[in-house]
Amino acid sequence: MMKNKIKNTIIIATFVVFIYGIVLLKILVPDTEISYSERRHLLQHPSFSSERLLSGEYFKDYERYALDQFPFRDEFRSIKAYTRFNIFSQKDNNSIYIIDGNINKMEYPLNEKAIINAANKLNEVYQKYLQGMNVSYAIIPDKNYFLASKHGYLSMDYERLVKLMKDNVNNMNYIDIFGLLELKDYYTTDIHWRQESAVDVARLLIEKMGTRIDTPDVQYTQNSLYPFYGSYYGQAALKLSPDTLIYMTNEVIDNASVYDHIDKSYSKVYVEDRFGTIDSYDIFLSGAKSILTITNPSSSSDKELIVFRDSFGSSIAPLLLNEYAKITLVDLRYINTDLLGNYINFSENQDVLFLYNTIILNNSYMLK
């Protein structure tokens, strides 16, 4: 009897300490604005009005706010990820999977309509601005191409993706870069490729765009930043080794300037103080920007390049700079195709490259 009383008291005390402990933490720990691990702003206390209260909107928002501002949110997410992977032996957590410390996110299945939509978007840009110009396109495989099927995970049918693009994109040269890449060319904690591993790709692109038949090796200095926690790191919610981010410099890149057509501001190619912010990959050309022009004052030619790109393009663009006086980078996720004529003077002296990774193509409705 006495033993039961002690046992019951311990159970009640455990429960009370746990839930009131969380309540206390909630009171003591102030709300935060940003989750660096999830790379997003966290919800703040919702605004109150009687209308929102009666419609149920206030409590719905409050529920989401309570989730976002929960004390030790990241640690609790880790517990969930650990349980899912190690107790339930599930192969992924929110589509994230980890092979030998390499974090990846499943992209499945191939959305054929989206691929055709992407091809049509390229054709639309061509018809509007690029007729008669030297236009090429290349597709960057995402990490699933190297990891997924080999380890029993689901991935897109990449052959079909390339075929659909080839069958539907008109008036452009396809540059195949798949063979130049392998898994080690990508960060283990991030979606992106490593800049230092994209040198071969940059050389091939320059050659295939016809700027040079034999591109000489360009010398770079490698600069390291550590620790680099990529976008998948936060999503994985587990303690894993961070990457080292390497960015390549030389005199050409150091002397170049970057003009943001929307902000009307100038910056350098690498913005080191972006390292350690929500997205450290933003050190390459300041991250997400709709139209940028990199000017190379050291250039001996007046050749220009226009790159329609996603975030992978930010890190490879500096490696193309040696061959061009100007490189204009367009991200159609952030600017409508119809507006491009307001910012860019298209001319036949320009090479044009569409460079997109497979995940963007498979979700191409984000291209405006």
Place this chain on the structure above:
Amino acid sequence: MVFSSISFLYYFLPTVLGLYFIVPKKYKNLVLLIFSLFFYFYGEPIYGVLMIVSITSGYLHGLWIDKLRESRYAKVPMISSVVVGIGLLVYFKYFDFIIDNLNSFFSVNISSLNLVLPIGISFYTFQILSYTIDVYQGEAKVQKNILNLATYVALFPQLIAGPIVRYTTVEAELKERTHSLEKVAHGIWRFVIGLSKKILLANTFGELVKIFTNTSNKTVLFYWMSAFAFTFQIYFDFSGYSDMAIGLGKIFGFNFLENFNYPYISKSITEFWRRWHISLGTWFRDYVYIPMGGNRVSTLKWIRNIIVVWFLTGFWHGAEWNFIIWGLYFAMFLVLEKYFLKNILIRLPHVLGHIYVIFFIIISFVIFNANGMGEVKDNLMGMFGLLDVRLINPETIYYLKSYGIVFVIGIIASTPLAVNIIDKMITKEIFKILIDILQPIILVVLLLVITGYLIDGSFNPFLYFRF
């Protein structure tokens, strides 16, 4: 508000528990009522008024029935209470279904009301009816204190997804109930186990069902996996909710009756329904089946009674034809088992009885879970290889591997195996001590994992809210 939410676990529950155990005894029901109304208001601000109207109607009808108890008109207020209760239920839950069917059968064009279903209306309507009918039948005393009746109906542990607590079950406890360390500790344990069933198992199976619904690469094996997964999802979802309700009830001093008793170990469909949603089954038995004569009538009338009860049971679950078919499907089995299968099932090895039950229960939940009869047909055809789909593909293999352990845990957790082992172990003192030490540790681990799942997951539906 739902139990499986941060706002319930870490805002609502600590507040209500703190206040409930601080206030003097005479205010405890008031605290429960105020928090129960807030609990409902949190998820259904507007329809909170409807619930208060229903409670008031039940209260006034109770007084009216009591007043006319000795007169020849005593039936009038009882019938009136049924008409009002069922009338509101029909209006809010079934009106559009009736209109849609009138429009399609008679080619007319009556406008739908497009009403949103008030959460828990089927549960609290049945509870109020159990009160007024029991008062009429002399099974329960009239409740003269509206706060006590409102506390019974609105009591948040069982308000929106059952079990359907009969007034007679808690009549005495509304007035006088005891609180003890043992009851509170037992209630906490039961609540956390229920929450774990819901969040760790039901939601995980639900994810797989959702993946199946969304994929365009279905296979025969995937149709079966999804059907199995839903069978587990609905069990852990609903029985988990009942565990939470019973556990919370215990903490507040109430003893609600059990609602599930390992239904998937049944060896006949008749047995299954003695173990599944017991509070609904007994409600229909006591207030519909027995008043119609039960089984003390001719064979034809008995079959009629069974058909009526199971038509209503199906219809109670939702205003769609597939729910009605689902109910009648069980009526068919109950009749078949009584007249043909019972003797065969008794002679069969137990394992064949289990396979028979599981097979037809899975089929029943395919009917239950579909959006309309077209989907029922497609899903059944898919399961039996009558659609142009492959037997298996890499996607199916992936999800089979990813959810394999979850299925194994689901199978074990839906049987009394673990409980039986523990019961056997605690007969030895050493194991009892070990379990006593482990229990608080397991409690904390479960709370940590549950909280992690709540914070990281957005998939958290309660299936029985729609009833």
